[in-house]
Amino acid sequence: MNCTEFLSKLTDYFDGQIDPALLTEVKAHLGTCHHCEVVVDTTRKTIDVYRGAVTYEFPEELSNRLRAAVMERCLASGKLPNIEVKASAKPAGQ
Numbered sequence: 001m002n003c004t005e006f007l008s009k010l011t012d013y014f015d016g017q018i019d020p021a022l023l024t025e026v027k028a029h030l031g032t033c034h035h036c037e038v039v040v041d042t043t044r045k046t047i048d049v050y051r052g053a054v055t056y057e058f059p060e061e062l063s064n065r066l067r068a069a070v071m072e073r074c075l076a077s078g079k080l081p082n083i084e085v086k087a088s089a090k091p092a093g094q
């Protein structure tokens, strides 16, 4: 099986409608072809996103940092007028 044949069987593969013998060939190709492995991986993630299945694992540390950054921005935007007034009210020179 080459890449073109593999890609033509891709939808069958994801639908689970694939012939067992073909599935063996598909898996064999996946084991040897990084390009098609990436295609399958990307397609699977895309399908998961569209199904609404939360299979994408967001690292907890990144999630916390992102939340902190968003909160920081919200607080900063709320305080922005005060900060601007203070900055412009600062006397120039000494």
Ligand SMILES: [Zn+2]
Pocket: 002, 003, 006, 029, 033, 034, 035, 036, 037
């Ligand atoms: Zn391939």
